[in-house]
Amino acid sequence: MTNSRPTIRDVARQAGVSHQTVSRVINGNEGVLPTTRALVEAAIEQMGYRPNAIARSMARGQTRTLACISQNMTDYTFASVIEGAEVEARQHDYFMLSSSASDPDSFRALVDELVGHRRVDGLIVINPYSDERFEYIPKNFPLVFVGASAHEKNICSVSLDDEKVAYEATHHLISLGHTSIALVTGPMEEDCSQDRTEGYRRALNEAKIEFDETMVIEGDWSATSGQSALLSFIEQGRVPTAVFAQNDRMAMGVLRAARDANIKVPSQLAVIGVDDMPLSSYFDPPLTTMRQDIPRIGQEATRMLLDIIKKKTTDVRDLKLSAQLVIRQSTSEKGGD
Amino acid sequence: MTNSRPTIRDVARQAGVSHQTVSRVINGNEGVLPTTRALVEAAIEQMGYRPNAIARSMARGQTRTLACISQNMTDYTFASVIEGAEVEARQHDYFMLSSSASDPDSFRALVDELVGHRRVDGLIVINPYSDERFEYIPKNFPLVFVGASAHEKNICSVSLDDEKVAYEATHHLISLGHTSIALVTGPMEEDCSQDRTEGYRRALNEAKIEFDETMVIEGDWSATSGQSALLSFIEQGRVPTAVFAQNDRMAMGVLRAARDANIKVPSQLAVIGVDDMPLSSYFDPPLTTMRQDIPRIGQEATRMLLDIIKKKTTDVRDLKLSAQLVIRQSTSEKGGD
DNA sequence: ATGAAAGCGCTAACAA
DNA sequence: TTGTTAGCGCTTTCAT
Numbered sequence: 001m002t003n004s005r006p007t008i009r010d011v012a013r014q015a016g017v018s019h020q021t022v023s024r025v026i027n028g029n030e031g032v033l034p035t036t037r038a039l040v041e042a043a044i045e046q047m048g049y050r051p052n053a054i055a056r057s058m059a060r061g062q063t064r065t066l067a068c069i070s071q072n073m074t075d076y077t078f079a080s081v082i083e084g085a086e087v088e089a090r091q092h093d094y095f096m097l098s099s100s101a102s103d104p105d106s107f108r109a110l111v112d113e114l115v116g117h118r119r120v121d122g123l124i125v126i127n128p129y130s131d132e133r134f135e136y137i138p139k140n141f142p143l144v145f146v147g148a149s150a151h152e153k154n155i156c157s158v159s160l161d162d163e164k165v166a167y168e169a170t171h172h173l174i175s176l177g178h179t180s181i182a183l184v185t186g187p188m189e190e191d192c193s194q195d196r197t198e199g200y201r202r203a204l205n206e207a208k209i210e211f212d213e214t215m216v217i218e219g220d221w222s223a224t225s226g227q228s229a230l231l232s233f234i235e236q237g238r239v240p241t242a243v244f245a246q247n248d249r250m251a252m253g254v255l256r257a258a259r260d261a262n263i264k265v266p267s268q269l270a271v272i273g274v275d276d277m278p279l280s281s282y283f284d285p286p287l288t289t290m291r292q293d294i295p296r297i298g299q300e301a302t303r304m305l306l307d308i309i310k311k312k313t314t315d316v317r318d319l320k321l322s323a324q325l326v327i328r329q330s331t332s333e334k335g336g337d
Numbered sequence: 338m339t340n341s342r343p344t345i346r347d348v349a350r351q352a353g354v355s356h357q358t359v360s361r362v363i364n365g366n367e368g369v370l371p372t373t374r375a376l377v378e379a380a381i382e383q384m385g386y387r388p389n390a391i392a393r394s395m396a397r398g399q400t401r402t403l404a405c406i407s408q409n410m411t412d413y414t415f416a417s418v419i420e421g422a423e424v425e426a427r428q429h430d431y432f433m434l435s436s437s438a439s440d441p442d443s444f445r446a447l448v449d450e451l452v453g454h455r456r457v458d459g460l461i462v463i464n465p466y467s468d469e470r471f472e473y474i475p476k477n478f479p480l481v482f483v484g485a486s487a488h489e490k491n492i493c494s495v496s497l498d499d500e501k502v503a504y505e506a507t508h509h510l511i512s513l514g515h516t517s518i519a520l521v522t523g524p525m526e527e528d529c530s531q532d533r534t535e536g537y538r539r540a541l542n543e544a545k546i547e548f549d550e551t552m553v554i555e556g557d558w559s560a561t562s563g564q565s566a567l568l569s570f571i572e573q574g575r576v577p578t579a580v581f582a583q584n585d586r587m588a589m590g591v592l593r594a595a596r597d598a599n600i601k602v603p604s605q606l607a608v609i610g611v612d613d614m615p616l617s618s619y620f621d622p623p624l625t626t627m628r629q630d631i632p633r634i635g636q637e638a639t640r641m642l643l644d645i646i647k648k649k650t651t652d653v654r655d656l657k658l659s660a661q662l663v664i665r666q667s668t669s670e671k672g673g674d
Numbered sequence: 675a676t677g678a679a680a681g682c683g684c685t686a687a688c689a690a
Numbered sequence: 691t692t693g694t695t696a697g698c699g700c701t702t703t704c705a706t
Contacts (some may be wrong), residue, residue: 007682057698
């Protein structure tokens with residue numbers, strides 16, 4: 001059997017027209033006689049013809065493909081951004097692919113593969129400042145950052161309004177009467193961790209609670225790091241009455257450590273996180289958190305990227321989304337859920 | 338500025354050779370004089386030339402690109418498979434992209450985009466039987482299934498040995514003295530759920546415990562469905578002494594429901610899951626589970642796929658991997674962790 | 675060891 | 691409205 005699939009010319013021959021007419025038909029072009037169109041469509045149907053995306057990319061000089069890249073796929077937040085981005089791209093007839101690179105070296109290779117080798121027309125980079133990876137991001141290419149505003153001031157971004165969200169989380173604890181509030185941060189090299197720390201400080205300031213840097217412990221977003229954080233307070237014999245963990249996973253680690261140490265949550269220790277991942281409401285006790293609409297972030301990023309590619313806009317935008325306080329039993333005996 | 342990047346001919350001109358020689362150099366071809374090679378490499382370096390993947394795909398008739406597709410990205414198991422697949426592909430100089438489609442219609446569109454439009458040389462399909470999506474999978478194309486053996490008997494697959502894993506999980510509960518063991522399954526349209534149910538039956542049989550189908554409740558892999566499952570037993574006033582949930586998320590839902598109903602785990606109710614996701618050890622109590630090496634599944638699938646593409650093999654293989662029992666406090670007071 | 679010519683499947687001008 | 695001619699950037703013959 002001849003394994004090669006029909007090309008535009010095979011279809012043309014079959015339909016008795018020129019290959020150009022076939023091209024017009026598959027591109028939904030105007031100026032084709034309805035009868036001719038029907039003829040061509042019949043031939044396409046009959047031969048099972050499908051246009052070759054590679055050849056089209058080649059001829060057009062653009063791929064109609066976008067990519068979403070992150071450190072990994074298993075982080076719920078990243079995956080959610082990607083899902084949102086995929087849906088939006090599909091609606092605009094673009095193909096969104098995703099790929100991950102855990103370290104700067106493979107990130108560099110990935111970007112080369114995607115941008116250097118011209119596989120895509122635009123790029124969404126999730127958490128661009130998680131390590132030195134930002135050094136490998138090409139500047140003069142359609143680009144949107146997710147999770148942090150760009151340091152260079154001509155790159156668009158979409159992220160959570162980290163400062164505000166942290167302020168609100170801390171404020172919630174303060175409003176419950178807490179004054180001894182520990183903070184478990186993400187890696188401080190990430191802007192997001194810094195901004196959330198700023199929001200925490202502002203809330204304390206406003207409540208005239210002195211900022212105590214020994215109450216701040218740096219984690220790495222993992223549950224394990226949240227657990228260690230609380231353990232270290234326990235070992236030092238100075239357990240706070242409340243903890244603001246900068247994400248839910250670390251908050252879960254804090255809950256685990258509290259349980260192991262027989263510290264009652266929320267009566268002895270209130271805990272709040274950020275994200276509202278699906279499992280947050282299943283924890284013991286269910287976790288109070290700042291819920292963000294993560295797919296929306298991916299969606300907005302894709303829109304921005306397409307605007308840039310289609311040159312609909314030239315102005316740099318930094319979109320900041322809000323989060324919503326979801327009160328559960330980790331801060332209040334009578335929390336929801 | 339001329340935005341167009343240098344082509345193979347620009348490099349050739351610069352180096353004073355033919356474009357063909359440049360092609361030989363970038364492909365690491367033999368038969369180029371070291372001096373010539375150096376000349377070309379210098380020109381490449383100087384002009385910042387990078388080969389265009391699209392053009393190469395076009396000329397070669399293959400893309401050196403693979404895809405991994407699933408229902409979503411947020412499921413920890415799926416994401417883990419993808420990560421494993423990415424790493425393996427990279428080692429073979431292939432590019433692995435991933436994309437998700439939640440329903441059969443968008444799955445169909447995705448497959449058309451990838452295979453119909455010739456964007457990739459091969460496909461890894463995760464959970465092909467989760468709905469009618471398998472109908473849209475092209476048969477005569479390099480393909481590997483993950484999560485279920487193919488029903489048509491000429492497609493390779495990699496999956497967990499579901500029957501065996503379920504047998505072992507159930508056996509663990511039996512060995513602790515349980516005889517009233519409920520089962521919470523995944524969607525029964527998925528082979529994986531059926532096989533795990535089979536393993537459960539075999540273990541019961543072997544222990545001369547009668548299989549009682551009212552002890553089986555179908556879930557959908559979500560924590561919520563696990564919670565509902567236990568709730569329905571509670572409402573019926575016949576709470577089992579043990580539950581085998583076919584994945585960790587559902588097991589977590591069971592734990593939550595038990596907590597809400599003041600049922601002590603593990604003294605009144607033992608619970609075991611499958612997966613060992615990162616948060617499993619953080620639950621209350623930490624969850625006993627069957628740990629699988631998920632990235633390995635993605636890795637093996639990629640290897641198989643490349644073997645098929647390179648025609649290194651023609652025989653159909655169905656690789657079944659084992660899992661390892663990890664005992665924590667949800668089945669035993671003195672469990673590990 | 676190197677170069678010239680042809681062609682991958684399509685789109686973009688231009689002509690008829 | 692339709693067809694003809696180029697050409698996208700590269701690889702693959704086949705010469706030299």
